[in-house]
Amino acid sequence: MTYDGASDAEEIARAVKTFDAINALRRATEEDAGEGEDARRARKRAAALERAAERAKRAKAKRQGEGFDGNKNVKSTGAYVTGLPSDATEEELGEAFKKCGVVKLDAKTGRARVKVYRDADGKVKGDGLVVFLKAPSVDLAIALLDQTELRLGDATTRMTVTAAKFEAKARGDDEGGGAKVAAKASGGGARMTKADRKRAAALLKRQEAEALGWAGFDDDVDAKKLIVVLRRMFTLEEMYADANLRKELEEDVMEEAQRTCGPVMSVKTYTTSQDGTMTIRFKSLEAVEACVKAWNGRWFDGRQIEASMWDGKSKFVSQRDESEAAQRARLDAYAAELGGGSDAEDAEDDDDDVDDDDEHSDDEQ
Known part of the structure; x- marks a missing residue:
């Protein structure tokens, strides 16, 4: 921070001008004390000016306690x-x-x-x-x-x-x-x-995200190496038949990984993956290695799990991978959640309506 004498001189000049105005109003107030409404208005103006001067004084004191860059310097970085x-x-x-x-x-x-x-x-x-x-x-x-x-x-x-x-x-x-x-x-x-300020803010935001967002601490570990990919954790039919399966899987995987491998940042399920893919993001390479070693080849619900470190390129979400049967199961499950029946049930209802119409026609004849 460089000392700016001109700035202080301007502050002093403004303060002197303000207090001169206050004194002038006070004198006017005393002289016009017997003038009723005008005197009361003068006192109100004087009080307002005093409050404004006090606010300016507090603002100046606050600025003097700020850091070199204009931001409150609570603690140096x-x-x-x-x-x-x-x-x-x-x-x-x-x-x-x-x-x-x-x-x-x-x-x-x-x-x-x-x-x-x-x-x-x-x-x-x-x-x-x-x-x-x-x-x-x-x-x-x-x-x-x-x-x-x-x-x-x-x-x-x-x-x-x-x-x-x-x-x-x-x-x-x-x-x-x-x-x-x-x-x-x-x-x-x-x-x-x-x-410059806009560019600095964007740079700071990006740096914080890159440095602290993936691993939760500021080190040089490649974030891609902190993710384990689990395959064959579920089938599409299972996923769409049970609305609670995703939540239950993620809770179970989180608990097991935390207990046996190390600190976990997040668990994600790719519900449209043909391979039944889930990913676990850990905080350390040691936890990743422990997970791959313990989970790869392990049997889960009649399926052998494949566990590996993410290659940094593979993507696991694809609506085109969804089979016709899985799509139908998903739509039926969604309809059930809304309180309606499945497409098949709707079709049966339509057939019943047709039969009823035929019976009415026979009666009329």
């Missing part, structure tokens, strides 16, 4: 590092800190927000900044990396890690240190345009 060697690089620093959490990406460049500070000649000053996606990663970085060596076995690379504090430019000149430069590296400096 930046880790400030000192003790870096003279040949340290952003890549090396980022590699060391990524074990503590997902490193945030820059909205304009798409690169990780890792900074090694350099002087005007390009020489490393010895400090740097790593901006994480989530604030708890900073606490973890301090716990794991503070007073440790960037390069194992090299005591000259011992780092000090603290939560980054973004302070005003008044701290000093360009050699005054990382805090001022850190503000620029972490989103301060030039004001962002509307397009």
Whole structure:
């Protein structure tokens, strides 16, 4: 954050103007105290101005307590590092800190927000900044990396890690240190345009989804490798004959997988799959391997299950795979849920109606 003297001057000028107006109204109110309705209106105006001034004062105090980028800085997501060697690089620093959490990406460049500070000649000053996606990663970085060596076995690379504090430019000149430069590296400096803010929001949303959505934690595991495919878990006829089968299967599979394999994120049933396919999404590769080992070749309801890791390409939903018998069973089950009969029953009813008509015709003759 850079100190903007002009902005403070404008704030002071507005405050002075507001209080002058309040005092003028007070004087007018005192002079016109005996004028009845006009005096009451003046007092109301003065009270309204006082309330407006108080709101402005509170808003200014709130802004002064905000972070460098205009957002309330409840907890920093930046880790400030000192003790870096003279040949340290952003890549090396980022590699060391990524074990503590997902490193945030820059909205304009798409690169990780890792900074090694350099002087005007390009020489490393010895400090740097790593901006994480989530604030708890900073606490973890301090716990794991503070007073440790960037390069194992090299005591000259011992780092000090603290939560980054973004302070005003008044701290000093360009050699005054990382805090001022850190503000620029972490989103301060030039004001962002509307397009920049929109792009940054979209990037942050995408990064959170990619980093935290699949596996539930921020690591480098390929999400496709965390899914197990189970085949021959049901037949289409069974699925469409029992409206509760899908729910029961998913509950049973979830419970069994959690108990015997490891933490499960979700279970999904592909009700139109000819192979009776279900998928289980786990949190770890260890759980995936345990599931494949335990479930592949296992017998279930008279069928031998096939369990394998998802190849990342196969799709299991296809309405064209549905047989004519399964389609009829599904439609009949749906009709039963609505309280009606099946197509076959409707046909029998139609035949009965025809017979009744014939009987009436015979009677009339």
